[in-house]
Amino acid sequence: MNTGDIAFMLTASALVMFMTPGLALFYGGLVRSKNVLSTVMQSFICLGIVSIIWVAYGYSLAFGPDISGFIGNLHWAWLNGVGTRPGPYSDSIPSLLFCTFQLMFAVLTPALITGAFAERMKFSAFLIFTFLWSSLVYMPVCHWVWGGGWLEKMGALDFAGGTVIHINSGMAALAAALIIGKRRGWGHEIFHPNNLPATILGGGILWFGWFGFNAGSALAAGGSACLAFITTQVAAGAATLSWVFAEWILQGRPTTLGAASGALAGLVAITPAAGFVSPVSAIIIGLIAGVLCYMAVLAKSRLGYDDALDAVGVHGIGGIWGALATGLFASVTMNPHGANGLFFGNPHQFIVQAIGVGATMIYSFVVSFIILKAIDITLGLRVNIEEEVQGLDISQHSEVGYSI
Amino acid sequence: MKKIEAIIKPFKLDDVKDALNEIGIKGMTISEVKGYGRQKGHQEIYRGAEYVVDFIPKVKLEIIVDAGQAPQVVEKIRESAYTGKIGDGKIFVFPLEEVIRVRTGERGNEAI
Structure with a gap:
C-alpha cells in the first residue's frame, strides 16, 4: 500500500461526492422557480439511495467476481471481504477505498438523468426508478467496462x-423524455430559468469535482493522474469557448448558460479519454464537443421531445463523442497501459470503442424504457396537471424555494 | 389638485427625481411595473431556445401637485425622461378630488 495514493484517493472520492450537490445547483437554477426544490431533491436524494444499494449489493454486482462477462455475483454483498487490504483493482489502496471512490460515480449517474424529466415526475415514481435503474442498468454496464466484463476484455x-x-x-434520459412526455406549455410558454448564477456556480462545482473524477480514475497519485488533470482542464476550457462562439455566430449572442453548458460538454467528452490522450488532443476533443453538443441541443426542438435540461444533448452526445474520440486520439506514448487510436495507426481501437458505444446505447435505452414503462403503467410516472401547474415544490414536498 | 402618473424608463428615474426636486416637488410614490406599447418586448435565448418577452420593465411615478403647478411638472418630467428613442414612456394627468394627511388630518393643498 502507498499512503500517498491513499491520501489522494480519499480526496478524489470527496471531490466526486461534491459533484452531486453541484449538479443539484446546476439543474436547480435552470427550472422555473416553482420546481427548484424538487429538482435539487432529485439529485440530492441519490446520495441516500445509491449509497445503501452500493453497500448492500451494488458494489458486488458491478465489481464482484464475474458471471459470463455480464455482471458480478453476490459474493461481496454487504461488502463481505471488502476491507482495508488492497483488492484486485489496485495494489496500492485498500479495496474499501476503491469501493468508496466508485460509489460516488454510482451516485452521480442517476442524478444526471433527472435533467430529462425535470418539472413533471412524481417523487415516489422517481425513487423507484432510481432504485431499479441503478440495479439493472448502472451495475451491469459498470461491470462490462470496469469490473472485468466483456467490454473490458475486448x-x-x-x-x-x-x-x-x-x-x-444520456440514453436513459432519452427514454425518460420520450415516455414521460413534454412539459405542459412546451413550445409556447417561456420556461424561465429561475437562477442562472446558481447554474453557473453548479457548473463550476462540477468542473472542480471533475478533477477528482478524472484524475482519481488513475487510482494513484502518479503521472497518469497528472495527465488526466490537465486534459480535463483544457478540454473543458476549449468546449466553453466553442459553444459560446457557435451560439454567438448562429444566434447572435454569447450566453452565460452557453458557457456553463459548453464546459460541461467538454468535461463529459474528455472523461473516457482523460488519461489516454495528449493535452493538444484534449483541446481538439473539447472544441468539437462544444459545437456538437450545442447542435444536439438545437436539434432537440426540431425532433420534438422535451429533454428539459438537455441530459441527452450534453451527456448522451458528449459521451458518445468522447468514447469515439478516445478511439481516435489515444496514444501509448501518453499512457503505456492504454492503446493507440486510429490517428496513431490503430483503427481496431476505434472499432472496439464503437462497439462499446453501440452496446451501451442499446442496452441502456431498452432497459430504461422497460423500467419506465412498467412504473408508468403501475404507479404512474407523471404528476397530474393541477400538481404540475402548481409546481412540484409545493405538490411533492410542501415547500417553496424562495419566499421573496 | 392634480395627480400626475408617469411611466418612464427605469434608468431615467434618478434624473426625473432630481429635476422635480429642483422645482420644489417634495414627494412621490414609485413602483416597478411591466408593460408594452409601441416599443415591443425583447428576445431571450436559453440554450438555443428563443423566446420573445412582451412585457418590459418600466418605473411608474405618482405625484400629487397643485393644479397650477401641473404643466410645469409635466414639462420637467418630459425633459428629464427624454432619450428620443421609442419606449420613453407616457405621462397621464388626472383631476384629484381630495388629499388627506393621515397624521394631522389636514386636507387639500395643505396636505400635499
Whole structure:
C-alpha cells in the first residue's frame, strides 16, 4: 500500500461526492422557480439511495467476481471481504477505498438523468426508478467496462466513465423524455430559468469535482493522474469557448448558460479519454464537443421531445463523442497501459470503442424504457396537471424555494 | 389638485427625481411595473431556445401637485425622461378630488 495514493484517493472520492450537490445547483437554477426544490431533491436524494444499494449489493454486482462477462455475483454483498487490504483493482489502496471512490460515480449517474424529466415526475415514481435503474442498468454496464466484463476484455478504453456514466445516463434520459412526455406549455410558454448564477456556480462545482473524477480514475497519485488533470482542464476550457462562439455566430449572442453548458460538454467528452490522450488532443476533443453538443441541443426542438435540461444533448452526445474520440486520439506514448487510436495507426481501437458505444446505447435505452414503462403503467410516472401547474415544490414536498 | 402618473424608463428615474426636486416637488410614490406599447418586448435565448418577452420593465411615478403647478411638472418630467428613442414612456394627468394627511388630518393643498 502507498499512503500517498491513499491520501489522494480519499480526496478524489470527496471531490466526486461534491459533484452531486453541484449538479443539484446546476439543474436547480435552470427550472422555473416553482420546481427548484424538487429538482435539487432529485439529485440530492441519490446520495441516500445509491449509497445503501452500493453497500448492500451494488458494489458486488458491478465489481464482484464475474458471471459470463455480464455482471458480478453476490459474493461481496454487504461488502463481505471488502476491507482495508488492497483488492484486485489496485495494489496500492485498500479495496474499501476503491469501493468508496466508485460509489460516488454510482451516485452521480442517476442524478444526471433527472435533467430529462425535470418539472413533471412524481417523487415516489422517481425513487423507484432510481432504485431499479441503478440495479439493472448502472451495475451491469459498470461491470462490462470496469469490473472485468466483456467490454473490458475486448479492450474498450474508458478512463473515467464516458460509456458507464455519460452514454448510459444520456440514453436513459432519452427514454425518460420520450415516455414521460413534454412539459405542459412546451413550445409556447417561456420556461424561465429561475437562477442562472446558481447554474453557473453548479457548473463550476462540477468542473472542480471533475478533477477528482478524472484524475482519481488513475487510482494513484502518479503521472497518469497528472495527465488526466490537465486534459480535463483544457478540454473543458476549449468546449466553453466553442459553444459560446457557435451560439454567438448562429444566434447572435454569447450566453452565460452557453458557457456553463459548453464546459460541461467538454468535461463529459474528455472523461473516457482523460488519461489516454495528449493535452493538444484534449483541446481538439473539447472544441468539437462544444459545437456538437450545442447542435444536439438545437436539434432537440426540431425532433420534438422535451429533454428539459438537455441530459441527452450534453451527456448522451458528449459521451458518445468522447468514447469515439478516445478511439481516435489515444496514444501509448501518453499512457503505456492504454492503446493507440486510429490517428496513431490503430483503427481496431476505434472499432472496439464503437462497439462499446453501440452496446451501451442499446442496452441502456431498452432497459430504461422497460423500467419506465412498467412504473408508468403501475404507479404512474407523471404528476397530474393541477400538481404540475402548481409546481412540484409545493405538490411533492410542501415547500417553496424562495419566499421573496 | 392634480395627480400626475408617469411611466418612464427605469434608468431615467434618478434624473426625473432630481429635476422635480429642483422645482420644489417634495414627494412621490414609485413602483416597478411591466408593460408594452409601441416599443415591443425583447428576445431571450436559453440554450438555443428563443423566446420573445412582451412585457418590459418600466418605473411608474405618482405625484400629487397643485393644479397650477401641473404643466410645469409635466414639462420637467418630459425633459428629464427624454432619450428620443421609442419606449420613453407616457405621462397621464388626472383631476384629484381630495388629499388627506393621515397624521394631522389636514386636507387639500395643505396636505400635499
